[in-house]
Amino acid sequence: MSSVKTSVRDLFRWRQRQVEVDEHGFEHVTYVNPPKPANPIKLLRSISMLGWGAYLVGFFCWTADAYDFHALSIQSVKLSKHFATSKTEISTAITLTLLLRSVGAAIFGVFSDYFGRKYPLAINMWILGALQVGSIYAPDWHTFLAIRALFGLGMGGVYGAAASMALETIPAEARGLMSGIFQQGYSFGYVLAACSFLGVGGAVETWTTMFWIGAALSFAAGFARLVFPESQQFIDARKDKKGSGTSDFMANFWIMLKKEWKVCVYAIVLMSWFNWFSHSSQDSYTTFMLVGKKLSNPASSRASILMKTGACVGGTIIGYTSQWLGRRRAMILSCFFCCCLIPAWILPTSESGLEAGGFMLQFFVQGAWGVVPVYLSEVSPPAFRAIFVGLTYQLGNAISSPSTQLINYLSENNYITNHLGERVQAYGPVMGIATAIIAIGLALTAAVGPEKRGALFEKGAAATVAGAGEQEVQTKEEEKLAAARGADHVTSQAESDEDGKKEGGATMTYTTTR
Template sequence: MAANGNEPADPIVKGTLATAKQSWGDLFRWKQRVLVTNELGESHTEWQSPEPFKNPISLLRQLSGKQWLYFLVGLFAWTADAFDFHALSIQTVKLSRYYNRSKTDITTAITLTLLLRSVGAAIFGLLGDRFGRKWPMVANMIVLGLLQIATIFSVTFEQFLAVRSLFGLFMGGVYGNAVAMALENCPTDARGLMSGILQQGYSLGYVFAACANLGVGGATDTWKTVFWIAAGLSILAGLIRCCFPESKQFREAKAAGHHISAGDFWRETKSMLAQEWRMCIYCIILMTWFNYYSHTSQDSYTTFMLSSKELPNDAATRASILMKTGACVGGTIIGYLSQFIGRRRAIVGAALLSCCMIPAWILPNTESGLSASGFMIQFFVQGAWGVIPIHLNELSPPAYRSSFPGITYQIGNMISSPSAQIVNAIAESRFVTSKSGKLVEAYGPTMGIATAIIAVGIMVTTALGPERRGRSFEHAGPAGANIRTDDVEKAAVDTVSLADSKVTKEQV
């Protein structure tokens, strides 16, 4: 028995097949295999019973005032980022009329945005791990605002696509820095709940964009007003971030007099990739499934209600708002539950329940029916997503919590970038009979079948993958500092060995 009374467990295995086998077995055991590290740095693995449920209010109170400020700034940046993105997806019909292009052509802009986000994630994520979270995020948000303004002044469709491509590059850098800033100093017990709240900045951005769309009305040129609002929010987020200091780990490293050279940074990065390449590939596959999951179930939903269900713009927008309200609620609740039942169980359970909701999601014809079913399916879709920020942070190499989540998330986005375009292309080439008896584009069946396939993929991938719930990363130094520490320790060991050798020779 361990010192705390828990039963010892076999160590966490290495290797792809071994990890999949161990993870599958652990999924069906109530107790969870946990790696425990004591104050001396000694580690062992033990079986721990899931933590008892704790009052979420008490978990929120564990955060200090400073931790709340960092969390809220990260949440606001992520929400503004999501508003920027959804300002386009919920106005596909308006933009189609404005540029005299098909809806599938307009969703090409979504594809290009998602495609280039991985490049931005790599650039700004590595800058965040190398130089700190602050200034990369400031640059991201201000440039995003300026690119929203540039979109408004795009006269031709080609200019529009070019600006949205550049927008995607800068948008990709926000997620990793925002998540790292918001979660890296959260108390361990509160991580699941705060992860759920943080991830719903994405859904909150959708809700705000939909509210703005509802407020400006359905006239074609009103899309520009929504983009002006988006620009203001992004620039404001960048200016607010200017008012807060750098993250704790970088301030502590600077105070300790650590100078991290570019060589140190890249040596540690290459060492990390050599050791963690399997984890990188796994997280990319997982985030590919998740991004298909999100974009397939939401990006064309307003178009689905307008074109297939023949709802007016106001009714479709109200239903979209309620749908994403369900996402905000579900992400928070299931993120909270993951702290106690485990990250993987929460994800698998939410994905399974979302499959069960698909018929009720696409069959109703009224605003109330579509609102209620949209609320429930997004409760579970974004409920599963609510676990992702902290799950990725716990799976990340500790020194790369800015670049690793951002890059894996955005590469998944890149691979899934054609999702909205695929849905639109298939739906526009197939037809079903609407409630009025007309032949309309088959958005409902297309989204339903695709979402079911994707949800099954998420369940299988998550069930066979690793989990590091409760992993300690609060005291990890910035990337590059750790390899210097290793070098110093190695030099010390070599010096001691040399001294021992000299003493032995003198004794002989």
């Protein structure tokens, strides 16, 4: 992991640090001039038909997962009336879902890295569909809460497997753009949920209709994954490689964890900020417009749809710009603009003003998020990409799980006078202050993290292959050498020959060109 000093310095260096992982799993560090922005049409055309198929299925699974989550959060007012409880109590279901997603990510992440991307993801989606149906038939609030907790286990496994499936077949130069689009499957799922919310109307009993739609999407996504072939990269990684399955998987996992624990901790902290960022700025926004701004149900639905449309646009554009701007710079600049837009997000009183403010703020919130899939994939240990991406993301979700509940609690227990002269719950100020604090924390965390833009992670060996856990060989000495000299090309390679084996050590070779 890059030192803090080097990471911060790289943000202000014209030449960007780039790390590639070759077919042997060795890292090659390069400081290069930023590439010129590529033609996005050309990038899209560079993807093969097989790559497009894998990408779209992964995107579909992620969208269905997002819809299932938002089918609850967007209907908190309806559900509070149906179960005769407070909106804060309803948000407990959201907290439990987020909290248990990390457990699901660990379980299904292991399955995906061990058995492949196909069957674990298909089964995962079917479980989500079944639990969505179970939520509909819950006889009381406590049963509903228990089912949503189990639902969190299923949700946790989707992101890592879907992201791995979608991005490992995409050419490296197109991954920034496609990462931004993929991440917006989450926002697109929200848009679908908001459209469904608008379509079913405001009657309390209509909440079940949205859950039926979610169940149908999850079952369909599972069947789509079932009919699509296994990841060719996963098959090639295992082909002609010696290993003993479970024993090598476990040995490689512990070796990886010992070597990369700092990166793991950093990624969890980063994803905690990211999840606070999104949940605090979006989960209660519909409630804010209904309660604080006194908008009608259709008006708040339209504003929510436009808000997340902005998220889809922002994630795509900023994900694309991260390919030449740099992953961390894109995150930090998005956080900065987000802070500047908070007043425009919470102060307007009209539907059109709230739509514009919501669109612009979510453009940058999800713009920062658009970098996440490719960033996590690039900094992850190649052999454990599914579990690393999925687990760090969902552990961040677990840490941020009280976010919506906390926003609702603080808002419901504090009051302000709105534009109509009425005393209303303080959703606006609470959300605004929370979003500003979180954006600053996220930017500072990203500033001290590693960057491996352009890493060819799909060339790494499978986790069940002997020695796959020893792929990360970057050294502090090499990083210092590259940073100090501003080298155009710095590589490291661990070579273990017969003499080296006899001596019980490995020879480290450095090649530096200017």
